[in-house]
Structure formats: C-alpha cells, structure tokens
Amino acid sequence: MKKFILILLAVCLLLGCGIGYAVSKDGAKGSGEPVALYDPENVPAAAAETEAPAPAAETETPAPDAETAPDESAESEPTAVRGLDYGAIRALHAPDEIAGTVDGRDVSWDEYFYWLHDMGLQAEQYIQTLAMYGQSLDWTDKLSDDSEQTLAEYVVELAQDCTKQLVVVEAVAEESGAALTAENEAALAEELKTAIENNCGAGAGEEEFNALLEQEFVSRAMYDRISRANYLFQNSFDALYGENGDKVPEETALRYLEENDYLGASHILFMTIDPNTMEPLDEAAAAQKLRQAEAVSEELRAIEDVDARVARFAELKEQYCEDTGKTAYPDGYLFTPGTMVSEFEEGTKALGEYEVSEPILSAYGYHVIMRLPLSAEITMDYSQAGTPLDARALYANEQFNAMMNSRIEQSVFTLADGFALDLTDYLN
Numbered sequence: 496m497k498k499f500i501l502i503l504l505a506v507c508l509l510l511g512c513g514i515g516y517a518v519s520k521d522g523a524k525g526s527g528e529p530v531a532l533y534d535p536e537n538v539p540a541a542a543a544e545t546e547a548p549a550p551a552a553e554t555e556t557p558a559p560d561a562e563t564a565p566d567e568s569a570e571s572e573p574t575a576v577r578g579l580d581y582g583a584i585r586a587l588h589a590p591d592e593i594a595g596t597v598d599g600r601d602v603s604w605d606e607y608f609y610w611l612h613d614m615g616l617q618a619e620q621y622i623q624t625l626a627m628y629g630q631s632l633d634w635t636d637k638l639s640d641d642s643e644q645t646l647a648e649y650v651v652e653l654a655q656d657c658t659k660q661l662v663v664v665e666a667v668a669e670e671s672g673a674a675l676t677a678e679n680e681a682a683l684a685e686e687l688k689t690a691i692e693n694n695c696g697a698g699a700g701e702e703e704f705n706a707l708l709e710q711e712f713v714s715r716a717m718y719d720r721i722s723r724a725n726y727l728f729q730n731s732f733d734a735l736y737g738e739n740g741d742k743v744p745e746e747t748a749l750r751y752l753e754e755n756d757y758l759g760a761s762h763i764l765f766m767t768i769d770p771n772t773m774e775p776l777d778e779a780a781a782a783q784k785l786r787q788a789e790a791v792s793e794e795l796r797a798i799e800d801v802d803a804r805v806a807r808f809a810e811l812k813e814q815y816c817e818d819t820g821k822t823a824y825p826d827g828y829l830f831t832p833g834t835m836v837s838e839f840e841e842g843t844k845a846l847g848e849y850e851v852s853e854p855i856l857s858a859y860g861y862h863v864i865m866r867l868p869l870s871a872e873i874t875m876d877y878s879q880a881g882t883p884l885d886a887r888a889l890y891a892n893e894q895f896n897a898m899m900n901s902r903i904e905q906s907v908f909t910l911a912d913g914f915a916l917d918l919t920d921y922l923n
Contacts, residue, residue: 576619576622576623576626577622577633577634577922577923578615578619578922578923579615579619579918579921579922579923580921580922580923581612581615581712581921582712583921584608584611584612584916584918584921585608585612585712587604587916588604588608588913588914589604590603590604590605590608590714590716591603591604591605592604593911594606594607594608594910594911594914595607595658595908595909595910595911595914596908596909596911597658597659597662597663597906597907597908597909598662598666598906598907600662600666602658602662602908604914605714605716605717606658606661606717606720607654607655607658607914608712609713609714609717609721610653610654610655610657610658611650611651611654611918612712612713613654613657614650614653614654614657615650615918618634618646618650632646633646634646634647634650634918634919634922635647635919645919647917647918647919648918650918651916651918655908655910656903656908658908659903659906659907659908660903661720661721661724662906663899663902663903663906664724664727664728664731664899665724665727666902667731667898667899667902668727668728668730668731671731671734671735672734673727673730673731673733673734674727674730675723675726675727675730676726676730679723679726679730682726683719683722683723683726686722687701687704687722690704691703691704694707695707731895732891732895735891735895736887736891736894736895737887737891739882739884739885739887739888739891740885740887740888740889740890740891740892741887742891743887743890743891745871745887747887747890748871748885748886748887748890749869749870749871749886751886751889751890751893752829752869752871752886753869755831756831756832757829757830757831757869757886758829758830758831758832758840758843758844758866759827759828759829759843759866759867759868759869759870759873760827760828760830760839760843760846760864760865760866760867761808761812761826761827761828761864761865761867762812762816762818762827762839762862762863762864762865763788763791763808763811763812763815763816763862763863764816764817764818764859764860764861764862765784765785765787765788765815765817765854765860765861765862765863766784766817766859766860767780767781767784767856767859767860767861768858768859768860770817770819784860784861785854785861787815788854788861788862788863789853789854791811791815791863792851792852792853792854792863794807794811795807795808795811795851795863795865796851796853801849804849804851804865805849805865808851808865817860823874823877824873824874825874826867826870826872826873826874827865827867827873828873829869829870829873829875829886836857836858836859837857838855838856838857838862839855839857839862839864842855842862842864843864843866846864846865846866847866848866848867848868849865849866849867849868850865850866851863851864851865852864852865869886870886871885871886871887872885873885873886875888875889876889
C-alpha cells in the first residue's frame with residue numbers, strides 16, 4: 496500500500512498547484528470553472544510543444560495491483576473514508592488575518608486556506624480511489640517506510656508550496672510590468688458568465704454564484720485571483736521575452752540550437768509503404784520509387800549554384816514528396832539526435848550545408864535529403880492553439896520555466912504564530 500502514497504503526492508502537486516502557461520492568447524479556453532494555476536487541458540505538455548513554460552512531467556495515478564482489484568461479483572460494504580471538516584478549519588481565523596509571509600509578502604488566511612482545501616480534496620479523492628480497491632490509506636500514514644512525514648503533514652506542506660507559487664507568479668508579473676490587458680478582462684468576464692450559467696443555471700447572477708462558491712469553501716476573492724493569475728503568468732512571459740519569444744535575439748536562438756546539437760534538413764520522401772495500412776508496397780512499386788528518387792537526387796546534385804539548387808529542390812519537393820509533415824513543416828526540420836529515424840539523422844550528418852544526398856532507405860521509403868543551416872525562423876513545433884513555434888519560442892520557454900522554478904524553490908513561506916495546525920484534529 497505504501498508505494499502508492501508518493502505517487503499521490505506528485506498527482507496532488509500537478510493537479511493542484513503546478514505552474515504552467517495556462518492560457519494562450521490565440522487559444523484561451525474559458526472553462527467557466529475555478530482554475531488552479533495548472534490546468535492539464537490548457538497547459539502544453541513539454542517544452543518542445545509549447546509557447547511558454549510547461550510544468551514537470553505528469554505522473555498518472557497507477558492502476559491498483561491486479562490482486563487487490565475488487566471482485567465485482569462479490570457484495571461488500573464500502574470502506575469508510577475519513578475526510579476533513581473544512582468548515583471547522585476555515586472558522587479558525589478571519590479571512591483577512593495574516594497567516595504568514597512569502598518572501599516578505601503577506602499571505603491571508605483566506606489564501607492559505609484555499610490551498611489547504613484544494614490539497615485536502617486531492618488527498619481525499621485518492622484515499623477514496625484506493626478504498627474502492629480494498630486498499631487502506633489514512634491521514635496518519637507515513638509517506639513511506641523510511642519517512643517520518645504523514646500524509647496529513649504533507650498536505651499542509653503542499654498547501655504552503657502552492658501558496659508560494661501564486662505569490663511568485665504575482666511578484667514576477669509586478670516586476671516585469673505585466674498587467675491584465677483589456678483582452679484579458681473581456682475574457683475573464685466571459686469566463687465568469689459561462690461559469691455562472693454552467694453552475695447556477697440560466698438567468699442566475701453573481702449573487703447565486705458567490706453563494707455556490709462559499710458552499711465549496713472558495714471565496715470569490717480567491718476565485719478571481721486564481722483566474723487572473725493565469726493571465727498574469729502569460730503576460731509576464733510576453734513582457735520578458737515577447738509573444739512566442741519574439742524579443743529573443745537571433746544570435747541567442749542560434750546559440751541555443753547549437754548548444755543543444757540541433758540538425759537542420761529538408762527531404763523529398765518517396766514512400767515504399769502504404770501510408771494508410773503501413774504495409775510495404777510490392778517490389779515493382781518500390782523499385783519505381785527508387786528510380787524516381789535516384790533521378791531527383793541526380794538532378795539536384797548536378798546543380799552547382801546553391802540558390803538554383805534550393806529553388807529546384809522546393810519545386811521537386813512539392814511535386815514528389817510524400818511526407819505528411821511537409822505542409823506543417825514546409826521549410827524542413829530542426830531536430831535533435833535520436834528524434835528522427837537513424838537513417839535520416841545519419842544521412843543529414845554526412846552532408847554539408849545545402850548538399851543533397853543520394854537516396855537513403857529507411858522504414859518509410861527513400862529520402863533525398865538536403866542539409867540546412869540552423870535557423871531561428873524555421874517552425875520547429877506548434878502550440879496546442881496551432882501557433883508555429885521556432886527556436887526563439889523554445890529558448891524563451893526554457894529560460895522562463897527555469898527562472899520561475901528557481902524563484903519558487905528559493906522562496907520561503909513563514910507561518911505566523913497561531914496558524915500551525917494538525918489536520919488530523921479535524922477529521923470527520
């Protein structure tokens with residue numbers, strides 16, 4: 496049973512308070528629900544796929560062991576699960592009392608309680624999931640056999656970590672001069688309207704919505720603050736690096752590519768497999784593809800003028816290339832070692848800039864490759880909103896992510912006198 500606890504902690508951190516680039520200007524999603532700083536549906540999954548920083552790699556809750564899975568044919572009473580009395584915890588202090596500080600910035604009880612409640616709910620959900628499979632987990636259980644920290648103590652630690660993250664996001668926004676734009680304000684108003692309608696019904700107003708939030712132990716002030724923080728996070732990135740990293744100098748982007756061993760190449764692919772079934776073509780069809788590839792390669796390699804060769808390559812690529820990625824990546828690929836099929840990578844390495852290869856066979860077919868110089872302009876990936884991402888965007892992503900993580904790790908939460916609590920005193 497103990498082995499599941501540490502995985503719970505990672506899931507709680509991700510779902511509850513991991514920071515991320517939660518809203519993009521060209522693809523903002525108004526869910527109409529209170530949002531944590533990390534929304535798995537809004538935040539891109541990895542630096543190579545994002546416009547701005549991504550959180551640490553996601554950890555999924557594992558499926559229970561086969562031997563502990565419930566027997567659906569057997570009748571059994573549900574396992575009792577102890578939850579926290581959030582009403583009693585919230586009533587310990589007035590909302591505006593100062594619960595502590597993060598790097599000298601005051602943290603109210605309302606803010607701190609928000610994260611205690613959020614992390615507590617995450618823990619309860621996991622306890623309930625384990626109970627469904629007959630596995631016991633309680634708030635007083637240690638995190639692992641070699642740890643002295645209980646689950647309850649760790650939930651408190653998580654709440655403090657989340658508090659630090661929100662404070663840091665707001666501090667960085669203030670320092671960088673990032674503020675909510677008119678577009679942000681309009682989006683927030685629309686999201687609130689959707690939230691009210693979805694949660695309270697057509698015709699409901701803010702009074703009904705605020706009452707619903709109170710029932711869920713969320714103050715309207717914290718709802719608004721978390722919603723704003725998602726936009727402030729993005730705006731801080733834009734202020735420092737420009738939208739999609741536009742402020743990053745070309746030489747910086749090129750140095751980033753060189754330091755990370757990127758290779759540049761375009762190719763004309765003559766497929767020897769059926770793109771729908773992935774089955775090999777018959778020998779005659781494959782032989783025809785080879786003849787076409789040889790003719791194209793020979794023609795290109797005979798062109799001595801580089802500009803003329805590049806122009807003719809583009810024409811032949813448009814005519815013959817069967818790579819489904821040629822539309823999304825019309826200028827070719829920038830890639831790191833190990834990310835392409837080995838034949839493509841080795842073929843690229845063997846060429847000089849703008850040199851063309853003879854046909855190179857891979858599992859996909861015959862490649863006629865042209866080696867390209869590194870470029871800060873080539874599209875390397877796309878955001879979830881469909882925005883092209885180049886080396887500037889990826890560099891900015893990496894730098895901003897590292898800066899935010901460092902700020903959060905170095906921040907210190909100092910709890911005020913009288914605000915330490917043992918969650919196990921408030922179990923139902």
